[in-house]
Amino acid sequence: MNQFLTFVQKEFYHVFRDKKSLLMLFGVPIAQILLFGFALTNEIKNSSIAIFDFSNDEISRQLVQKISESSYFEVTNLTISTNTPELDIEQVFKKQAAKIALVIPRNFGHELMHQNKAQVQVIADASDPNTANTLVLYASNSIMDFQKERTGISRFPYQITTEMRMLYNPELKGATNFVPGVMALVLSLICVLMTSVSIVREKENGTMEILLVSPFNPLMVVISKAVPYFFLSLVNLTMILILSVYLLDMPMNGSIFLLYFESTLLILTALSMGLLISNVTASQQLAMMISLMGMLLPTLLFSGFMFPLENMPEALQVFANIVPAKWYYIIVKNIMIKGLGITAIWKETLILIGMTSFFTFLSIKKFNVRLT
Amino acid sequence: MSVLPFLLRKEFKQIFRDHNMLRMIIVIPIFQLVILPLAADYEIKNISLAIVDSDHSDYSRKLVEKITASGYFIIPVAEESYTQAFEYIENDIADLLLEIPANFEKNLVKEQNESLFLALNAINGVKANVGGSYLGQIIADLNQEIRQELIAETRLSPIPQIEIMTMNRFNPNMNYNFFMVPGILVFLVTMVGTYMTSLNIVKEKEVGTIEQINVTPVKKMEFILGKLLPFWVIGIVVFSIGLFLIARLVYGVVPVGNIGILYAYLFIYLIVVLGIGLLISTYSHTQQQAMSLAFFFVMIFLLMSGLFTSIDAMPAWAKVIAYLNPVTYFIEVMRLVVMKGSGFADLKWHFGIISIFALVINAWAIMNYRKTS
Numbered sequence: 001m002n003q004f005l006t007f008v009q010k011e012f013y014h015v016f017r018d019k020k021s022l023l024m025l026f027g028v029p030i031a032q033i034l035l036f037g038f039a040l041t042n043e044i045k046n047s048s049i050a051i052f053d054f055s056n057d058e059i060s061r062q063l064v065q066k067i068s069e070s071s072y073f074e075v076t077n078l079t080i081s082t083n084t085p086e087l088d089i090e091q092v093f094k095k096q097a098a099k100i101a102l103v104i105p106r107n108f109g110h111e112l113m114h115q116n117k118a119q120v121q122v123i124a125d126a127s128d129p130n131t132a133n134t135l136v137l138y139a140s141n142s143i144m145d146f147q148k149e150r151t152g153i154s155r156f157p158y159q160i161t162t163e164m165r166m167l168y169n170p171e172l173k174g175a176t177n178f179v180p181g182v183m184a185l186v187l188s189l190i191c192v193l194m195t196s197v198s199i200v201r202e203k204e205n206g207t208m209e210i211l212l213v214s215p216f217n218p219l220m221v222v223i224s225k226a227v228p229y230f231f232l233s234l235v236n237l238t239m240i241l242i243l244s245v246y247l248l249d250m251p252m253n254g255s256i257f258l259l260y261f262e263s264t265l266l267i268l269t270a271l272s273m274g275l276l277i278s279n280v281t282a283s284q285q286l287a288m289m290i291s292l293m294g295m296l297l298p299t300l301l302f303s304g305f306m307f308p309l310e311n312m313p314e315a316l317q318v319f320a321n322i323v324p325a326k327w328y329y330i331i332v333k334n335i336m337i338k339g340l341g342i343t344a345i346w347k348e349t350l351i352l353i354g355m356t357s358f359f360t361f362l363s364i365k366k367f368n369v370r371l372t
Numbered sequence: 373m374s375v376l377p378f379l380l381r382k383e384f385k386q387i388f389r390d391h392n393m394l395r396m397i398i399v400i401p402i403f404q405l406v407i408l409p410l411a412a413d414y415e416i417k418n419i420s421l422a423i424v425d426s427d428h429s430d431y432s433r434k435l436v437e438k439i440t441a442s443g444y445f446i447i448p449v450a451e452e453s454y455t456q457a458f459e460y461i462e463n464d465i466a467d468l469l470l471e472i473p474a475n476f477e478k479n480l481v482k483e484q485n486e487s488l489f490l491a492l493n494a495i496n497g498v499k500a501n502v503g504g505s506y507l508g509q510i511i512a513d514l515n516q517e518i519r520q521e522l523i524a525e526t527r528l529s530p531i532p533q534i535e536i537m538t539m540n541r542f543n544p545n546m547n548y549n550f551f552m553v554p555g556i557l558v559f560l561v562t563m564v565g566t567y568m569t570s571l572n573i574v575k576e577k578e579v580g581t582i583e584q585i586n587v588t589p590v591k592k593m594e595f596i597l598g599k600l601l602p603f604w605v606i607g608i609v610v611f612s613i614g615l616f617l618i619a620r621l622v623y624g625v626v627p628v629g630n631i632g633i634l635y636a637y638l639f640i641y642l643i644v645v646l647g648i649g650l651l652i653s654t655y656s657h658t659q660q661q662a663m664s665l666a667f668f669f670v671m672i673f674l675l676m677s678g679l680f681t682s683i684d685a686m687p688a689w690a691k692v693i694a695y696l697n698p699v700t701y702f703i704e705v706m707r708l709v710v711m712k713g714s715g716f717a718d719l720k721w722h723f724g725i726i727s728i729f730a731l732v733i734n735a736w737a738i739m740n741y742r743k744t745s
Contacts, residue, residue, distance in 0.1 A: 018658070018660065018661065020655070020656055020661035020664055020665055021660050021661055021664045023664055023665065023668055024663075024664030024667060024668060027668050028667070028668055028671065031668070031671070031672060032671070032675075035672070035675050035676070035690075036675075038687065038690070039675075039676065039686050039687065039689075039690035039693070040675060040680075040681045040686070040690075041681060041685050041686075043501075043685050044682060044684075044685060045684070045685050046684045046685060047682075047684050047685075048684065074684075089541075093541060093542070093712060094708065094712050094713075094714045094715075094718050095714070095718050096704060096708060099684075119537060120537070121537045121538075122537065122538045123538075123541060124538065124541065125541055125542060125712075126541055126542055126543040127542045127543050127550065127551055127707060127711040127712060128551045128682075129543060129547070129548050129551065130548065131682060132543075134502060136538050137502075137505050137506075137509070138505075140509075140538075141505065141508075141509075144512070163487050163488070163489050163490065165489075165490070165491045165492070176495050177495065193663075194660075197659075197660050197663065198660065201658070201659070201660060204578075204579075205578075283392075284575075284659045284660065284663075285393060285396075285571055285575070285659065286392050286393065286396070288571075288659075288663055289393075289396040289400065292400070293400060293403075297404070301407065301408070301411045302411075306412075306680065307411040307412050308499075310418050311418065312410060312411055313410055316407070316410060316411065333495065337495060338462070
């Protein structure tokens with residue numbers, strides 16, 4: 001036991017002396033939380049809009065005003081003229097100067113006043129179909145709002161109103177979606193990638209040979225390599241939780257103890273995969289590639305935090321079931337956001353326990369004492 | 373006589389001898405290019421909506437019919453009770469819940485005003501938002517119909533109407549792959565270039581063979597060129613496979629614009645990417661370090677490039693990072709040329725910036741590279 005602790009100590013030294021690898025261990029999670037928390041959003045706002053006002057009357061100017069006040073749009077091109085619009089719009093889109101264009105035809109105000117009916121054109125750059133759809137929707141809503149305000153009728157006759165309630169995440173924060181994903185990603189990153197590479201490194205440099213001929217149990221040599229990463233994962237997890245709760249106001253509605261228990265399961269699964277990979281590879285580059293392919297990419301793809309699972313083809317959705325991170329992601333969301341207990345997630349927990357035991361068993365079984 | 377050809381021959385031999393690596397260099401990008409666009413489908417569709425109709429009137433049936441016909445929503449079995457429907461939300465079966473109260477029609481006609489209740493699972497905020505807006509439009513539509521029907525009977529003056537005509541340019545079929553595939557291709561070229569270059573050089577450091585080259589009269593520039601040129605070629609090969617085989621055959625993405633412009637841009641862009649790889653290698657001693665540095669920066673490049681999320685929506689400080697990121701520019705160029713057929717005149721600015729990147733990063737990397745440690 002004493003010997004084992006000495007080995008663990010050696011491994012800790014290895015990890016902490018390598019400042020650049022610490023960037024991977026702590027830089028990646030911090031950067032991800034900050035970027036996802038403050039820079040990245042799937043929301044669509046401040047989109048560039050080009051407005052062509054060929055009417056230039058009182059009402060059209062009011063409409064332009066209304067659109068430019070909206071937080072969804074930022075007017076980048078405002079053309080007020082009487083020329084044909086077609087060519088200009090094409091140019092604007094090709095230079096990426098706007099994502100949507102609003103064309104107010106000639107006599108817009110006149111027609112609206114005297115015929116009670118007028119037309120506007122909304123042209124979207126549909127190269128990004130999602131944004132285009134949403135922008136068209138926003139533009140239509142703004143125009144409809146404008147119309148309502150202009151008529152000055154505060155309440156239309158026969159009005160259906162809709163009472164809306166946003167459940168679980170009333171302020172529509174992105175954090176609820178990505179924090180559990182970042183947790184799964186970081187755990188698999190550290191445990192699979194760093195563990196396998198650091199073991200294979202000893203092989204590549206020839207120092208593994210020396211460790212294996214020592215009287216120390218060979219399996220323990222490898223396990224002692226995994227121990228620092230196990231603790232670092234827990235530290236990392238804690239750090240992510242603190243950042244997301246205090247900096248991003250992420251709720252922590254469920255039991256912290258349960259969360260750590262489930263996380264430990266994922267860490268063990270990942271560590272045993274790391275050991276497995278280090279067993280079958282001889283070069284660091286290969287170990288890295290297999291880790292990326294085998295664990296990191298599936299975690300990124302199929303946990304559902306960056307890419308919506310329900311939109312994927314059937315085959316990929318079925319495949320996602322064998323990715324541990326998918327289950328972990330569901331568990332974390334249920335615990336942290338919905339505040340549910342073990343009764344709600346026992347099924348996912350059982351699946352995770354099954355995967356953990358399978359991989360642990362496999363990696364011990366596959367362990368080789370001889371290098372070649 | 374320069375020694376460069378000999379160095380190049382050595383590098384190519386080393387790369388082609390390592391079958392495992394070669395497979396990874398070619399297979400991983402192709403695999404990713406096939407899988408990623410399937411996965412990265414952000415189109416908001418399949419919104420599932422539970423409807424509780426407690427009214428069972430003409431209007432409420434009309435509303436349900438309209439919602440079903442819109443095609444935006446999947447409607448699980450219509451529920452009779454609110455609590456039952458709410459369970460759907462709790463168990464993630466439904467994203468939205470619409471309750472039509474009893475006497476909806478009666479109150480609307482009599483009191484000229486009635487409320488519907490809508491609950492949205494907002495964990496996925498975007499889905500909730502878009503689902504809510506779609507539903508809002510459908511309700512507004514129905515409202516308009518009902519109003520016209522009722523008002524026509526009482527002969528009130530019509531309300532002024534602005535009619536909105538919408539049109540989608542460049543991608544009228546709204547094919548999401550056309551948008552994602554070009555961007556993902558850029559990302560893959562970036563990843564292969566950065567990782568491979570930095571790891572390849574650092575491996576020689578870690579194993580010690582770089583010492584043997586350092587004691588020969590091979591010049592610094594020759595060594596660097598010998599290392600970078602093979603990956604420049606590999607980058608072009610990976611890009612071509614992606615553009616002609618995967619994008620065209622699997623996804624049917626055919627560039628509208630000039631392919632020559634794409635390649636011209638790729639040639640300069642690869643110099644930037646390889647420069648970053650070289651720069652990372654000058655700062656690391658072990659492959660693990662190089663990998664950590666490369667992973668860290670490539671991750672930030674990827675997230676801040678506008679590949680998955682829009683740059684417009686970022687706060688000002690993040691926009692600065694996004695525009696200091698070479699990946700951003702190539703992704704824009706790819707999307708502009710492939711989908712809109714932008715020409716060189718539209719892209720002058722992009723070409724200028726990427727050239728500056730190429731100069732600055734490579735100058736930095738070469739200055740930082742030492743033959744002696």
